[in-house]
Amino acid sequence: MLKRIDIADLELGMFVHKLEGSWFKHPFWRSKFVLDDQDTLDELQASEVPAVIIDTERGIDLRPTRIERVTQAAANGGVAVQEPPLRRGLRTQRVAAAPRSEDVALTSTVPLSQAREFGHANRVVDRSRKVISKVFLEARLGKTIRAETIEPVVEEIFASVQRNPHAFNGLMRCKRDLEYVYRHALAVSALMVSLGRQMKLSPADQRLAGMAGLMLDMGVSYLPVDLESTGGDFRRIDERIFREHARLGHDQLLASGVPEPVALACLEHHERIDGTGYPHGLTGERISLFGRMAAICDTYDWLVNDAQDQMGLDPSAAMQQLTLLDGAFDRDLLASFIDALGVYPIGSVVELASGRLALVVSQDEADPAKPRVKTFYSLTERRIVPTTEILLARCYGEDRIIAAANPDALGGIDFPAIREKLFASA
Incomplete structure (x- = not known):
């Protein structure tokens, strides 16, 4: 049975089913857990959580007040009602054995x-699309952005990156059914979490980074333009007007009570280390950490994301482009970003020594320069060939990458469709 109780009534042995209020107001990222140590209890009661939902089937119930005990004792002919004991060991065992729901699996x-x-x-992308589209629409209508609305999206993206650091970003390379604005928001959120993970930021900061990535372009909703005329791709907006989105998004996020580091990243994601960015032309470490991270993640996804009339850059070519923009990005953070995604990021097309082109479908953690690839085209025969999967780190030199390749140069083939098919069978 679920029961809502005041935070002051929380006791050891209770099973916390839900913490009410925003997860930015408390230090606990688990939404369901047995309360079994005093430090956690003290920290919770000192937080800004107003109330909690407890599950009395999986932990102890709320103890009756003295008046309730006297009333119940009178009703029982003067026999006092004993308070239930704390059965922590039993409850913990039952929680561990309980089956997980689909929602729990995604976190x-x-x-x-x-x-x-x-x-x-x-599944995370499909669920997130509905939330993000609603948030952007409400922002367009002038409604306040509520952090609680997007917290579940951030949590599930964070969890996906922890389960496998490459899958989510790989998936976003072939998600052509999403409008650019939503595809970009989800991709940058995952990239920010991946970069934070590589930098060994705390889980709390990784989640904040993920939220920042999700909200970077919220200011686009407040621009005085008809977004439908862009076909969902705000890269088509006039540059002079588009530049205002950083300031507009920052101001609205702050007014909505979103954490300041998230709002600041929104303001600064177009700033550059050498001072050539906007809106304030900041330099070096005058740009916040999340702002410097966002500049890299946002630009990378901007480069690789397909537009309506053309394909984005190959991921490995985009990486090279970032390194050529000397002075624009924090060098240490850029190095961490490359380490996080790999020398040849998932979705890259590479030329093999055997004269074939192949798509990078996963990374080898032990040797990032030798990923798992799937061949799809013969350069000597100039035609699509049956797919062969090659683990370059374990093929004992039978084949190797000799260069990054540009599938646009092939002509006559529907590479986005091929890419999607190869990913689907990965």
């Missing part, structure tokens, strides 16, 4: 293979 951080995580990531 689990237990590592999974990339193949298994693709399925989970696809």
Whole structure:
């Protein structure tokens, strides 16, 4: 049975089913857990959580007040009602044995293979699309942005990256059914979490980074333009007007009570280390950490994301482009970003020594320069060929990558469709 109680009535042995209020107001990222240590109890009662939902089937119930005990004793002929004991060991055992729901599975951080995580990531994207589209629409209508609305999206993206650091970003390379604005928001959120993970930021900061990535372009909703005329791709907006989105988004996020580091990232994601960015032309570490991270993640996804009339850059070519923009990005953060995604990020097309083109479908953690690839085109025969999967780190030199390749140069083939098919079978 679920029961709402005041935070002051929380006791050891209770099973917390839900913490009310925003998860930015408390230090607990688990939404369901047995309360079994005093430090956690003290920290919770000192937080800004107004109330909690407890599950009396999985933990102890709220103790009756003295008046309730006297009343109940009178009704029982003067026999006092004993308070229930704390059965922590029993309750903990029952919680561990309880089956997990679909929602719990999507917030689990237990590592999974990339193949298994693709399925989970696809569910996260489908669920997130509805939330993000609603948030952007309400912003367009002038409504306040509520952090609680997007917290579940951030949590599930964070969990997906923890389960497998490459699956979500790989999936976003072939999600052509999403409008650009939503595809970009989800992709940058996952990239921010991946970069934060590589930098060994705390889980709390990784989640904040993920929220920042999700909200970077919220200001686009407040621009005085007809967004439908852009076909859902705000890269078509006049540059002079578009530049205002950073300031507008920052101001609205702050007014909505979104954490300041998230709002600041929104303001600064177009700033550049050398001072050539906007809106304030900040330099170096005058740009916040999340702002410097966002500049890299936002630009990378901007480069690789397909537009209506053309394909985005190949991921490995986009990486090279970032490194060529000397002075624009924080060098240490850029190095961490490359380490997080790999020398040849998932979705890259590479030329093999055997004269074939192949798509990178997963990374080898032990040797990032030798990913798992799937061949699809013969350069010597100039035609599409049956797919062969190659684990370059374990093929003992039978084949190797000799260069990044540009599928646009092939002509006459529907590469986006091929890419989607290869990912689906990965």
